[in-house]
Amino acid sequence: MKNNVKITRIKASITQEQLARKIGVTRQTIGLIEKGEYNPSLQLCVAIAKELNKTLDELFWEVDTK
Amino acid sequence: MKNNVKITRIKASITQEQLARKIGVTRQTIGLIEKGEYNPSLQLCVAIAKELNKTLDELFWEVDTK
DNA sequence: TGCAAATGCAAACTATATCTTACATCGGGT
DNA sequence: ACCCGATGTAAGATATAGTTTGCATTTGCA
Numbered sequence: 001m002k003n004n005v006k007i008t009r010i011k012a013s014i015t016q017e018q019l020a021r022k023i024g025v026t027r028q029t030i031g032l033i034e035k036g037e038y039n040p041s042l043q044l045c046v047a048i049a050k051e052l053n054k055t056l057d058e059l060f061w062e063v064d065t066k
Numbered sequence: 067m068k069n070n071v072k073i074t075r076i077k078a079s080i081t082q083e084q085l086a087r088k089i090g091v092t093r094q095t096i097g098l099i100e101k102g103e104y105n106p107s108l109q110l111c112v113a114i115a116k117e118l119n120k121t122l123d124e125l126f127w128e129v130d131t132k
Numbered sequence: 133t134g135c136a137a138a139t140g141c142a143a144a145c146t147a148t149a150t151c152t153t154a155c156a157t158c159g160g161g162t
Numbered sequence: 163a164c165c166c167g168a169t170g171t172a173a174g175a176t177a178t179a180g181t182t183t184g185c186a187t188t189t190g191c192a
Contacts, residue, residue, distance in 0.1 A: 015137085015138060015139090016138075016139070017137095017138075017139095027138090027139085028140090028141090031139070031140070031141090035140090041148090041149080
């Protein structure tokens with residue numbers, strides 16, 4: 001479950017905690033997703049994408065094959 | 067959690083059960099996702115998208131605002 | 133160098149996605 | 163009218179996403 005969340009968040013100059021707050025999850029959840037250590041729900045993915053002004057595909061689609 | 071899975075699956079002329087089998091989930095799971103009655107994991111979304119030759123965005127992104 | 137914010141990590145807990153089994157319904161074909 | 167494949171639905175069990183708390187580590191900055 002590799003993804004582009006970390007890179008995108010850093011480019012947006014916000015912290016894990018700020019992102020987590022806006023979305024309504026914990027900092028740990030964001031941390032684990034960024035590390036690819038788990039498999040978030042679709043709702044969460046959409047929430048993250050909207051907050052970072054990206055689409056699902058940009059953050060989560062075939063990140064490996066880049 | 068509205069999405070385009072049902073329409074896309076029907077266009078592909080396969081049944082819920084066939085799709086479920088290929089992905090490795092139950093027919094019920096597909097049924098509930100199509101109805102928007104729950105919130106699938108990212109892995110599942112990706113598996114469905116690949117099986118239907120679509121991307122995440124095509125199946126799950128801002129389906130409401132169409 | 134040293135402090136403080138940001139991140140990593142881990143255990144125990146809660147919520148919910150998904151499975152299993154089972155039955156009901158619906159529509160098309162004969 | 164009947165059969166059968168496809169779908170809807172529901173209850174109980176299990177796996178795992180996400181929380182909470184707490185502490186360790188890293189990194190930027192005065």
